[in-house]
Amino acid sequence: MRLRTVLVGSVAVSSLLLAGCGSAGDGADVANLPNSAAAAGGLDALVQKAKEEGELSLYAATTEKSTTAWAKHFEQKYGIPVKLYRDGSTTLFQKWAQEVGGGVDNADIVIQNVYQLWQDAKTKGWITGYKSANYDGYDFEKVLPGTGLAGVVYPLHQSIGAVAWNTKVTTPAQQELLRKDPVAALTDPSFKGQIALGDTGGATTGGNYANVILHQADRYGWKWLEGVAANDPALFESQIPIAEQLVKGEYALTFGTDTLYNDYIAKGAPIEYKYPDPTNAALWMIGLPTRTPHPYAARLFLEWATSDEGHDLMATLGSGLGTRTGWADERAIARQPWYADPVIWYGMAAAPELQGKGFADFVSKVNATLGK
Known part of the structure; x- marks a missing residue:
């Protein structure tokens, strides 16, 4: 195992899930805030009150480029400036939790993709339910089963777990293995020293492992992870540098997320990927803090x-x-000749093995198996 950068996400997740500090306060200032546009007097009244506040503070773990462009459309539509703070899900949540715990309310909106952290925030009273006009446009039972988060957070888009490889670095024989069973291929000895893997504490990578090790234990399980570890994978704190190096051919393959590669592929990068069957989905979820500046x-x-x-x-x-x-x-x-729609497993948030301290224990065992 070659450690390229320190894996900190799992530590952050563990400390946050076990932390008991902070509260939403006595609620006196928030008790009368509307839980829908109708309760605010209608959308026009909500727009007017929002404009009077004059700005919005957005904490987001989605990529800076896409989030900035997205927020710009809101600014142009309503004339309300958006101040963006961007970081990874666990570190962003840690910053927000420390602020809330200290009685500082800087975030108006939070976007991140770790189910367990949202459930922790709900338990502590840090986020509040809100029924948007498009509430019925989301199938919460399908995408957030057993989480208790329906109407407390809303899913935006999904990053899907995929095994991606560089078609110029991999041999025809290796590509045949990958297209047949991309998960099993990660244990093939021909890939020794050619695999890069991301932070296990992240929602996508952690979910990828949970799907393969726990949900598909009869096919893969912990023995599969031992086979991956035998191939001496390089471990990175973030999947972003993995994508950059995979495109350059520094590594042959990774078990990561599809969205990191779509733009590269559109520009002609020699990358192909395949989804496990089924595969994990990391949902980028948006939530409304109980106490906000605006x-x-x-x-x-x-x-x-x-x-x-x-x-x-x-x-x-x-x-x-x-x-x-x-x-x-x-x-x-989706128009690439090799692309096939994923069959998605949404069970990570409700998996009994990952409840409470279980998620942190699972991450620790994955890291230990990989030699971290």
Whole structure:
């Protein structure tokens, strides 16, 4: 195992899930805030109150380029400036949790993709339910089963777990293995020293492992991970540098997320990927903090983000699969001759082995098996 950067996400997840500090306060200032546009007097009244507040603070773990472009559309539509703070899901959540725990309310909207952290925030009273006008446009039972998060967070777009490889670095024989069973191929000895893997504590990578090791234990399980470890994978804190190096041919393959590669492929990069069957989905979820500096601007942003317009724009900019009912996949990547629609497993959040401290224990065992 070659450690390229320190894996910190699992530590952050563990400490946050076990932390007991912080609360939503006594609620006196938030008790009368509307839980829908109708309760605010209608959308026009909500827009007016939001404009009076004058700005919005957005904490987002989605990529900076796509999120900035997305928020710009909101600014242009409503004339309300958006201040973006961007970081990875666990570190962003850690910053927000520390602020809330210290009585500082800087975030109007939070976007991140770790189910367990959202459930932790709900338990502590840090996020509040809100029924947007497009509430019925989301199949919460399908995409957030057993989480208790319906209407507390809304899914935007999905990053899907995929095994990606460089077609110029891999041999025809290796590519045949990958197309036949991309998960099993990761254990093939011919890939020794050619694999790069991301931070296990992240929602995508952690979910990928949970799907293969726990959900498909009869096919792969922990013995599969031992086979991957035998191939001496390089471990990275983030999947972003993995994507860059895979495109350059520094590594042959990775088990990561599809959205990191779609733009590269559109520009002609020699990358192909295949989804496990089934595969894990990491949902980018948007939530409304209980206490915010601009409560009406926050509610207006949530209305816009969960509308067909806002949702579809984020899915397009993020190159991921949409989550609202009726969304049509018109992405260029879906027209690639090798592309096949994924069969998605949404069970990570409700998996009994990952409840409470279970997720942190699972991550620790994955890391230990990989030799971290």
